[in-house]
Amino acid sequence: MSERRVVVVGAGHAGFHTAFFLRKRGWAGGIVLIDTVVGVPYQRPPLSKEFLWGKQELEDGIFRPESFYEDERIELISGFEVTSIDRPTKTVTIEGHSDVHYDHLVLATGSVARKLSLPGGDLEGVFNLATAADATALRAAIATAKNVVVIGGGFIGLESAAMAAAAGKSVVVFEAADRLMARAISRPMSEYFEGVHRGGGIDLRFSTGVRAVEGVDGRVSAVVGSDGVRIDADLVVVGIGADANESLAAASGLATDRGIIVDEFLRTTDPSISAIGDCARFPLLPSTSEIPELVRLESVQNATDQARFVAHQLADDATDSYRAVPWFWTEQFGRKLQIAGLATGSTRSEVDAAGSDSFSVRNYDGDTVLVTESVNAPRDHMRARKELGARLTKESASS
Numbered sequence: 001m002s003e004r005r006v007v008v009v010g011a012g013h014a015g016f017h018t019a020f021f022l023r024k025r026g027w028a029g030g031i032v033l034i035d036t037v038v039g040v041p042y043q044r045p046p047l048s049k050e051f052l053w054g055k056q057e058l059e060d061g062i063f064r065p066e067s068f069y070e071d072e073r074i075e076l077i078s079g080f081e082v083t084s085i086d087r088p089t090k091t092v093t094i095e096g097h098s099d100v101h102y103d104h105l106v107l108a109t110g111s112v113a114r115k116l117s118l119p120g121g122d123l124e125g126v127f128n129l130a131t132a133a134d135a136t137a138l139r140a141a142i143a144t145a146k147n148v149v150v151i152g153g154g155f156i157g158l159e160s161a162a163m164a165a166a167a168g169k170s171v172v173v174f175e176a177a178d179r180l181m182a183r184a185i186s187r188p189m190s191e192y193f194e195g196v197h198r199g200g201g202i203d204l205r206f207s208t209g210v211r212a213v214e215g216v217d218g219r220v221s222a223v224v225g226s227d228g229v230r231i232d233a234d235l236v237v238v239g240i241g242a243d244a245n246e247s248l249a250a251a252s253g254l255a256t257d258r259g260i261i262v263d264e265f266l267r268t269t270d271p272s273i274s275a276i277g278d279c280a281r282f283p284l285l286p287s288t289s290e291i292p293e294l295v296r297l298e299s300v301q302n303a304t305d306q307a308r309f310v311a312h313q314l315a316d317d318a319t320d321s322y323r324a325v326p327w328f329w330t331e332q333f334g335r336k337l338q339i340a341g342l343a344t345g346s347t348r349s350e351v352d353a354a355g356s357d358s359f360s361v362r363n364y365d366g367d368t369v370l371v372t373e374s375v376n377a378p379r380d381h382m383r384a385r386k387e388l389g390a391r392l393t394k395e396s397a398s399s
């Protein structure tokens, strides 16, 4: 009998770690890892941090060198796109490559950065920041730019804005909400970062969308805000979020709805196919409601923990359901913000050591801390994760 084979589509954080943890847990069968990106798989977070700042090169951000894949018997098919899944025969079709059979398929196709769908959104000098190619082009462009406009005051937009401002560029940030990183952090923490960015010389414009991007000879020259104000720009960074990369799953008849729908075992509507990482929408456990809320998270923690879970299930025939403490981080102007928990449902915030550059905000629902945000306070962050982890174990035991 031929050996059982796990095929993983996507070799980002989730896909790479599935292969890695499968071997770690003693999976003796075949592992095939496929990605459209040419070369060895790499990490995304340094692209908007160390790499953009010129403190790191792309090769410093790879997960493992090429030899690792050979040593661990992981067949890496890089530079090829999986274009369809034939579920009855358990086969994936790869453009320009022979088909591959799977016993279990893991979809780790990530997310796709939203483009600016406005006239001028595709002018030269307008950048997204999602891949190594984007980061390389953006780093080179920032070096010669004078006036930078960042559209979107979320993590990636602000990391880019901080870098450009520190490099002496004039930087304007357009944010549609009335505060920074509004979807991810509490108001007191937004206000702290507002001060940091203004102190770094950045012009922040809240409640302001973009009406148009203007250009001369095919190159961006200005951005016009929803308030009609025109800002000169020779470089624009678009950081307006990302959507789940679910098209392959949807075309194969798997359930999707702003993400590939999975159950508490991270299985799609086909039990031979799992979906993990940025592309998956999964039930948040433990839950007090009969039908747990489905969430999609874009973070290294989520991708890695889900990869570990799926590897554990496959290698050990495990039957437990997925639950993990969500955590995130970002770094802007030398401030490392670490977030433990999810920012939904909190009704009040308490700030520890307000006024200093090393403090935490705890966000409560009643007496329960739901999320702790820490700036340059790694001990607070680790304590918060430990507390949330202990609660997870306790609630799991009683559910």
Ligand SMILES: Cc1cc2nc3c(=O)[nH]c(=O)nc-3n(C[C@H](O)[C@H](O)[C@H](O)COP(=O)(O)OP(=O)(O)OC[C@H]3O[C@@H](n4cnc5c(N)ncnc54)[C@H](O)[C@@H]3O)c2cc1C
Pocket (backbone or CB within 6 Å): 009, 010, 011, 012, 013, 014, 015, 016, 034, 035, 036, 037, 043, 044, 045, 046, 047, 048, 080, 081, 082, 083, 108, 109, 110, 111, 129, 130, 131, 156, 245, 248, 276, 277, 278, 279, 297, 298, 299, 300, 301, 303, 327, 328, 329, 330, 331
């Ligand atoms: C610039 C940047 C900075 C970030 N900073 C942070 C941070 O500070 N902290 C944090 O927690 N998170 C951060 N993130 C988010 C984090 O990197 C993602 O959540 C994580 O990479 C998700 O892993 P993933 O494997 O699900 O998706 P990805 O890492 O995006 O990988 C998906 C892979 O699938 C491949 N693929 C898709 N479709 C196919 C197909 N049909 N065939 C073959 N291959 C396919 C893609 O080429 C891609 O390589 C950042 C992301 C970016 C872009």
